[in-house]
């Protein structure tokens with residue numbers, strides 16, 4: 280039994296707790312919610328003494344962040360409440376995690392301001408017998424990041440959300456895997472339902488639609504299915520390319536489409552390619568071409584970064600900007616891949632309490648890259664099949680990259696301009712070529728293996744804090760075909 284939980288809380292501790300709640304209120308307003316929750320959960324005031332306030336932190340790893348980023352604002356906030364405080368000091372106290380009496384329950388004291396009003400299952404009013412997939416409440420038009428790759432598509436969806444069955448009917452979105460089509464389609468459905476909870480919004484995939492048609496044919500209830508579909512206000516069909524070669528379903532869809540269209544109901548469709556490239560009946564294609572067609576393509580760097588910021592906010596994990604930039608720089612193919620890396624980082628944080636660093640993200644990426652189960656198209660990492668680089672290649676690349684001669688790399692000079700490249704070369708030799716410390720020592724002018732070990736260790740540590748070195752190593756190992 281922990282002593283703290285059995286010891287009664289003193290009035291002094293109660294005062295401290297209140298002071299901390301009030302301080303957090305001041306701090307919270309200037310921080311991103313995810314940032315606030317990540318760094319201030321399980322913190323407490325451990326005491327006040329001679330102008331010092333001692334803030335307890337649950338883990339050693341958060342100490343640096345507090346010292347770097349929050350010490351000054353915390354002092355400013357506390358001072359306003361207790362003018363005798365002149366200094367904020369930190370102390371790690373591992374028991375805080377399990378000591379709910381002293382720490383502030385952030386989620387209770389700081390509820391999410393804008394609770395997302397999400398259309399629940401019952402709000403999705405389906406006409407009798409019509410099945411719609413439940414719209415994912417995470418897919419909203421509000422949290423869809425707009426960039427040049429999707430501006431038209433997003434604008435069209437927003438317009439449809441305001442005026443379903445209006446100018447943009449049907450709305451046809453197309454683009455590659457993982458670029459946000461489903462998000463936009465469902466976000467539009469959600470928005471329509473938010474405005475008008477009584478609307479009958481049906482979201483289905485072409486496979487589901489096909490299954491329904493097949494089933495109706497089998498049961499000889501085609502008339503009934505048709506009638507039902509005609510009561511729908513908004514019909515959303517995702518991935519319509521799968522209707523290819525399904526003549527009967529296409530025919531049924533054609534009739535349903537016409538009926539809805541003529542009644543002024545909205546139809547929204549997505550596909551992996553433009554209408555004229557679909558292997559569908561011509562009359563269907565020309566119907567699609569009558570409406571609004573917009574593509575979604577691969578987001579540029581700025582959009583990728585903005586998406587990452589949005590997603591990390593949604594996952595309530597505050598991730599350093601440099602780390603986000605690193606992910607955005609190195610994942611370029613699609614958004615699902617960006618999210619995948621972020622999810623791994625979140626999982627790592629939850630399981631191991633490891634804040635994502637550039638290094639840990641690089642590890643995640645290379646793991647994903649190497650995982651044979653990951654479909655390359657989905658993950659989007661380039662794979663290079665080059666012949667394996669040798670130690671000599673490493674030395675040459677490092678020499679060229681830093682403009683330091685190979686003799687200097689091997690030599691004894693300890694000036695920074697030479698030292699760092701030398702350590703980097705050793706690091707790459709060890710980590711990427713798996714050369715033993717002893718062999719590396721020999722190659723670097725007969726140095727002792729412990730010297731090499733220290734150098735490699737230094738770079739290893741630096742990677743956590745210095746994104747430049749990581750970037751340099753990344754550039755070098757990419758050039759050498761080692762990743």
Ligand code: ADP
Nearest residue numbers: 422423424456457458459460461462586614615
């Ligand atoms: P598609 O249907 O085109 O294959 P999805 O809609 O399933 O792609 O998108 C994959 C993931 O990427 C989803 O989690 C989605 O939320 C996210 N995503 C894609 N584009 C954006 C964007 N512009 N803003 C926010 N999230 C996005």
Ligand code: MG
Nearest residue numbers: 460461462517
């Ligand atoms: Mg999709």
